[in-house]
Amino acid sequence: MEESRDGDWTLVARKPYFGLPTACPVCLPVYIYLKFARCPFNLEINSAYPDSDQIPYVEGGTYVAYNNEKGGVIQQLKQDGVVDLDSEFSSLPEWVSMKAMMSSWLADAITYELWLGSGENSAKQIYYSDLPWVIGKVLFVKQVYDVKQRFNISKQNAEKKEEESERMAVIVSTIASANTMSKNKLFHPCRPTSLDADLVGHVLFTLKALPEDSVIRAALLEHGNLVRYAERHKNDFLTSGQSSASASNFQPPPSAAQARLMESLSGSKPKRKPKREKTEEEKSFQRKAKYFIGAQLVAVLLFLSLLGSSSKADLDEDDED
Amino acid sequence: MAKPDEFKPDPPSENPKTEVDDENGDDVYEEEETEEHELDEEEDDEPEPQLRGRIPQSAVLMQQAKLQGLFQRLQTQSVPLRVHDVLIKGNTKTKDYLIESEAALFKNCTTMQQILEVSRAVNFRLQALEIFDSVKITLDSGPPELPGTSNVIVEVQEAKSPLSGEIGAYTKAEARSSTVEGTLKFKNIFGHGDLWDGSFAYGWDNLAELSAGVHFPRFRGASFPLDVRAFLLSQDWLQFSSFKERSMGLSVALLSSRNHDLVYNLGWRTLTDPSQLASRSVRMQLGHSLLSSLKYTFKVDRRNSPLRPVRGYAFAATSQIAGLAPDSRCSRFLRQEVDLRYAIPLGILNSALNLGISGGIVFPWGTGFKNLPSPLPDRFFLGGNSSPISSLGGPTTVWGYRTRGLGPTEPRRQLKSNGGDEDAADPGADFLGGDLAVTAFADLSLDFPLRWFRDRGIHGHIFASAGSLERLTQNAYKDFSLQKFVSSFRTSVGAGIVVPIQPFRLELNYYYMLKKFEHDRGKPRFGVTFSM
Numbered sequence: 001m002e003e004s005r006d007g008d009w010t011l012v013a014r015k016p017y018f019g020l021p022t023a024c025p026v027c028l029p030v031y032i033y034l035k036f037a038r039c040p041f042n043l044e045i046n047s048a049y050p051d052s053d054q055i056p057y058v059e060g061g062t063y064v065a066y067n068n069e070k071g072g073v074i075q076q077l078k079q080d081g082v083v084d085l086d087s088e089f090s091s092l093p094e095w096v097s098m099k100a101m102m103s104s105w106l107a108d109a110i111t112y113e114l115w116l117g118s119g120e121n122s123a124k125q126i127y128y129s130d131l132p133w134v135i136g137k138v139l140f141v142k143q144v145y146d147v148k149q150r151f152n153i154s155k156q157n158a159e160k161k162e163e164e165s166e167r168m169a170v171i172v173s174t175i176a177s178a179n180t181m182s183k184n185k186l187f188h189p190c191r192p193t194s195l196d197a198d199l200v201g202h203v204l205f206t207l208k209a210l211p212e213d214s215v216i217r218a219a220l221l222e223h224g225n226l227v228r229y230a231e232r233h234k235n236d237f238l239t240s241g242q243s244s245a246s247a248s249n250f251q252p253p254p255s256a257a258q259a260r261l262m263e264s265l266s267g268s269k270p271k272r273k274p275k276r277e278k279t280e281e282e283k284s285f286q287r288k289a290k291y292f293i294g295a296q297l298v299a300v301l302l303f304l305s306l307l308g309s310s311s312k313a314d315l316d317e318d319d320e321d
Numbered sequence: 322m323a324k325p326d327e328f329k330p331d332p333p334s335e336n337p338k339t340e341v342d343d344e345n346g347d348d349v350y351e352e353e354e355t356e357e358h359e360l361d362e363e364e365d366d367e368p369e370p371q372l373r374g375r376i377p378q379s380a381v382l383m384q385q386a387k388l389q390g391l392f393q394r395l396q397t398q399s400v401p402l403r404v405h406d407v408l409i410k411g412n413t414k415t416k417d418y419l420i421e422s423e424a425a426l427f428k429n430c431t432t433m434q435q436i437l438e439v440s441r442a443v444n445f446r447l448q449a450l451e452i453f454d455s456v457k458i459t460l461d462s463g464p465p466e467l468p469g470t471s472n473v474i475v476e477v478q479e480a481k482s483p484l485s486g487e488i489g490a491y492t493k494a495e496a497r498s499s500t501v502e503g504t505l506k507f508k509n510i511f512g513h514g515d516l517w518d519g520s521f522a523y524g525w526d527n528l529a530e531l532s533a534g535v536h537f538p539r540f541r542g543a544s545f546p547l548d549v550r551a552f553l554l555s556q557d558w559l560q561f562s563s564f565k566e567r568s569m570g571l572s573v574a575l576l577s578s579r580n581h582d583l584v585y586n587l588g589w590r591t592l593t594d595p596s597q598l599a600s601r602s603v604r605m606q607l608g609h610s611l612l613s614s615l616k617y618t619f620k621v622d623r624r625n626s627p628l629r630p631v632r633g634y635a636f637a638a639t640s641q642i643a644g645l646a647p648d649s650r651c652s653r654f655l656r657q658e659v660d661l662r663y664a665i666p667l668g669i670l671n672s673a674l675n676l677g678i679s680g681g682i683v684f685p686w687g688t689g690f691k692n693l694p695s696p697l698p699d700r701f702f703l704g705g706n707s708s709p710i711s712s713l714g715g716p717t718t719v720w721g722y723r724t725r726g727l728g729p730t731e732p733r734r735q736l737k738s739n740g741g742d743e744d745a746a747d748p749g750a751d752f753l754g755g756d757l758a759v760t761a762f763a764d765l766s767l768d769f770p771l772r773w774f775r776d777r778g779i780h781g782h783i784f785a786s787a788g789s790l791e792r793l794t795q796n797a798y799k800d801f802s803l804q805k806f807v808s809s810f811r812t813s814v815g816a817g818i819v820v821p822i823q824p825f826r827l828e829l830n831y832y833y834m835l836k837k838f839e840h841d842r843g844k845p846r847f848g849v850t851f852s853m
Contacts, residue, residue: 048609052608054594059601062733131609135611
C-alpha cells in the first residue's frame with residue numbers, strides 16, 4: 001500500500017461553482033466519498049485541463065489514483081487499500097446492481113443533460129470559464145461531439161435517446177428514493193458507502209448545477225426524501241469540510257494515518273454505533289422495501305429486454321427502407 | 322557561373338552603355354570576374370566617325386588607351402556621376418514598386434564607383450527575392466541636357482516555374498533550436514514578391530513542426546519584410562520530463578534585419594502526459610494555455626567565423642513578454658536571455674581562446690505572480706548535443722551532460738507491480754528545469770601540425786564548461802543566495818576534434834565530469850555534438 005510522503009492526501013478536481021465544493025458531476029462523488037471516510041485531504045483545483053479523463057485524481061507522495069484507471073478513483077482507492085467503505089457490501093447482488101445503476105444510468109443521464117440538454121451553460125461555467133475564450137469554445141464543441149459519439153446519437157434518434165435518458169434517471173431516482181425512505185443512508189443504515197457518495201453527488205449536482213427547466217431536475221424534485229437526504233449530507237460535510245480544509249496543517253505520520261483509516265473502515269473490526277432496537281413496524285417496512293427493490297429490478301430487466309427488441313425492430317425497418 | 326562582361330569594341334556613340342550581367346541561381350558576386358566597362362568619358366563629346374565593318378587598328382588602340390585611362394581614374398580618383406532615373410524592364414508579373422524599392426539605393430550615388438558597388442548590391446537583393454530567373458543591370462547615359470548623369474536600366478526575367486523545393490538547415494527566430502527542414506515554395510503569386518511555402522521540420526530536441534507561411538519582402542511599401550506563418554508543432558519530452566507539448570498558432574515576424582528580430586507569436590499550447598507517470602510539479606502544469614507573446618532579439622556577431630571563431634566577439638540578447646492579450650487567462654511571463662562570446666587569437670598554430678557566458682531568467686507576472694510557477698516549456702533546461710561555441714540561443718549546453726540532464730528533479734509516480742506488495746521498478750525522476758540559468762565555457766582551439774587536417778579545417782580543442790539552474794518562482798526566490806547558487810554549479814572538462822562541415826560544426830569529444838549531482842545525467846564518455 002502506497003503511503004503519502006508527508007501524510008497529506010490531495011484531491012485534484014474541477015472548480016467549485018453553484019455552491020458546491022466541486023461542480024463536476026464526476027469529481028463530486030469522489031469528494032463526498034473522502035468526506036464520508038473522514039479522510040483528511042486537501043482540495044486542489046485544475047481549471048486548465050477540462051477534457052482530461054485523468055481528473056479527478058487523488059495523490060499522496062508518489063502515489064496517484066487517476067480516474068481513468070482501474071474503474072475510477074474510488075475503485076482504485078479501494079483496491080490499493082487506501083480507503084474502502086464498501087468492504088462488507090461489494091459482493092452483495094443488491095449492492096452491485098444499485099452501483100451499476102448509479103454509475104451508468106444516472107451518470108449517463110446527467111452527462112446527457114449537461115452536454116446535450118439544458119445544462120449547456122452550466123457546462124461552460126464549470127469547465128471552460130477559466131480558459132481563454134477561443135480555447136474554451138473549441139473544447140466545448142469537441143466535447144459535445146464526443147458525447148454524441150459516445151451515446152451514438154444522430155439526428156434521427158436524438159429525440160428517442162433523450163427520452164430514454166430521462167426515463168433511466170426517473171427509474172433510478174424512484175429506486176433510490178424508496179431505499180432512503182427510512183434510513184439516513186442508501187444501503188446501510190449505520191454508515192455510508194460509495195453508493196451514498198454517488199447518489200448524494202449526483203443529486204446535489206442535479207439540484208444545484210442544472211437549470212430549472214431540466215427534466216431530470218424536475219423528476220428528482222418529486223422525491224422529497226431524496227432531496228432532504230442529499231441536503232442533509234451536504235450540510236454534514238460542509239461543516240466537517242471546514243475542518244478538513246484547514247487540515248493542510250494536519251500532518252499525521254503516514255503509518256499512523258493509514259492505520260487509523262484501516263481500523264475505522266475495514267470490515268474486520270468495525271466500530272459500530274450501538275444498535276437501537278427496531279420496532280416490528282420498521283422491520284416489516286424494511287422487508288417490504290426489499291421486495292419493492294426486487295420488483296423494480298425485474299421491471300428494469302423487462303424494460304431493457306423490450307427496449308432491445310424494439311430497437312432491433314426499428315433497425316430492421318430502416319434496413320428494409 | 323557568372324559570365325563576365327565582355328569588352329565590346331562597339332563604335333563610339335553618343336549613348337555609351339555599361340552592362341553588368343549576372344545569371345540567376347549562383348552566388349554571383351563571389352565568383353564574378355573583373356568586369357570590364359566601356360564608358361566614354363563625358364568630357365569626350367566630340368563625335369567620332371562611326372565605322373562599319375572593319376575597325377581600323379588605330380581606333381582600337383585609341384579606345385584601349387581610353388579604357389586604361391578610365392580604369393586608372395577609377396582606381397585613383399572618384400569619377401563623379403549621378404543617377405537620373407531607374408528604368409525597369411521585363412517585369413510582367415512583379416509590381417514596379419518592389420523593384421524600385423530595392424533599387425532606391427541608386428538615388429544616393431554620386432560617383433561611378435558607388436554606382437558599381439550599389440549595382441552589385443541591388444543585383445544581389447533582387448536575386449535574393451527568388452522570383453527572377455535573371456537580373457541584368459545596365460548603366461546608360463543620362464539626358465543630354467543633364468551632363469554628369471546616367472540612367473540605370475534594371476532588366477529582369479520572371480521565374481518560369483513558380484514552384485520550387487529545397488531541404489536545408491535553419492534557425493528561425495521563433496524556433497527554440499536549429500532544425501532540418503524540407504520546404505515547398507510557390508513564388509510571386511500576387512506579384513508582390515510574395516513567397517508561399519509549406520514545410521516540415523525536424524529538430525534535434527525531438528521537435529517536429531508542420532507549417533505554412535508567406536513572406537512579403539516589402540509589404541505595401543514598408544522598408545522591412547513581413548513573414549506570417551501558421552504552425553503545428555509537437556515536442557516529445559516524455560523521456561526527460563514526462564510530458565508532451567503540442568502547439569498550434571500563428572507567428573508573425575514584424576521586423577527582420579541583420580541585427581534585429583521582432584516576432585509575435587499567438588499559439589494554443591497543450592501539455593499532456595500519456596504515460597501517466599509525471600511527477601507532481603509536471604501534473605500541475607498539464608492542460609491548455611494560450612500564449613500571446615512578443616519576442617525581440619538583438620544580435621551582433623563580429624567573429625571571423627561562427628564555426629571556428631579565432632578573433633572577434635558576439636553578443637545576443639533576447640527579451641520575451643507573454644500575456645499580450647485582453648484575456649487575462651492567457652499565459653503571462655517575462656523571459657530574458659543574454660549571450661556573450663569572445664575569441665582571442667593566440668598566434669601559434671592558428672590557435673584561439675574562446676570564452677563564453679550565457680544567462681537567462683524567466684518569471685511570471687500578473688495577479689499573485691509570486692505564488693505562480695513559471696510555464697514548464699518556457700523554463701531553462703541544460704544539456705544536450707550542441708556546442709556552445711556556435712550557438713547564441715541562451716544558456717542551453719554544458720558539455721558532456723545529456724539532454725535536460727541536470728538541474729532540479731522530482732520523483733515520478735510510483736506504480737505497484739502486478740506481483741504483490743512490492744513496488745514496481747523505479748520510474749526515475751522528471752527534470753523540471755529552472756527559472757534562472759547560467760552557463761560558461763572556455764575553449765582552446767588549435768590546428769593539427771599535418772597539412773591534410775589544416776586544409777580541411779579540422780582542428781583540435783580542449784575545453785571546460787560549467788552551468789547551473791535554480792528555481793525562483795513560488796516564493797523559492799526567498800531562499801535564493803548567490804553563494805548557494807555558485808556552489809550548485811556543475812563542471813566538466815574535455816578534449817576533442819572539430820570537423821567543420823558547412824554549415825555544421827561536428828565535434829568528436831571526450832568528456833569528464835569534475836562536479837555533478839546525484840540525479841544528473843552525465844558521466845565520463847565519448848560523444849558527438851552537432852551544431853550550426
